[in-house]
Amino acid sequence: MTTPVAIVTGSAKGIGLAIAQDLTRRGYRVVVSDLEAEAAEQAAAGLDGAIAVPCDVRDEDQVRALVAAATDHYGRLDLMVPNAGIGVVAPILEMDLAAWRAVTSVNLDGVFTSLRWAAPAIIASGGGAIVTIASVTGTTGSPLISSYAAAKAAVLNLTKTAAVELRAHGVRVNAVAPGFIGTDLVTAAAPEFERNLGLDEGGFGPVVEAKQGRFGTTGDVARAVGFLADPEQSWVTGSVLTLDGGLTSSLL
């Protein structure tokens, strides 16, 4: 049986690392890729059969080189998970274009480049899957994170469009849309949310827990990615799997 190969961008830590770990358990060989080269090396060293390839997903040439590194090393590519992402917390009235683009260049352009250049390699390997990491913010108004939410909304549309375009080539494209997960991304953003929402210091966590039941874990997201990536889900494409403990199901 052929051993499947996956690339996970932004996988030196957080959700991406959990996805890389989960895929390794599922029998994939994983390319751990990140802006932070040393952290990627360390993460890959802990995974059976993994390699580390540094890549800034904002740079199309680096993304092309990342895909080439995967196919050169393993001879194939079955799955791309464009996971790399950042956040900026600021009201629209305080946001300038540079801050806007800092987010969209990673969270939208970086997903496009990853999908664009992985797809031909996956097709050449006989088909496979792409699982994008969107967010519940892609479907709701999301005060204080306009650039992040707009990028995630665009990722959802890109996912559906790519699903239709790539169907005939045997590539399924799906998204996960998580609520708040307890990673560095959220920990770093919490004080700005608290300041702008008039919450006490430390008040952000309890608000999230009240609306989601609990914070999501990186494993929650990784297992959903594994489900969507599984070739057994051969009719699942263009789908969005929401993981939010009911956050977006309730008006109050």
Ligand SMILES: NC(=O)c1ccc[n+]([C@@H]2O[C@H](COP(=O)([O-])OP(=O)(O)OC[C@H]3O[C@@H](n4cnc5c(N)ncnc54)[C@H](O)[C@@H]3O)[C@@H](O)[C@H]2O)c1
């Ligand atoms: N944490 C959440 O609540 C949450 C919820 C929904 C969706 N997401 C999404 O999940 C993904 C991972 O988020 P996380 O919470 O694990 O964040 P994180 O900050 O813990 O990890 C992000 C990783 O991406 C890397 N990265 C940043 N910019 C990069 C670039 N230009 N090129 C390559 N790598 C880059 C970082 O070095 C880091 O290793 C992001 O797309 C994020 O938007 C997170």
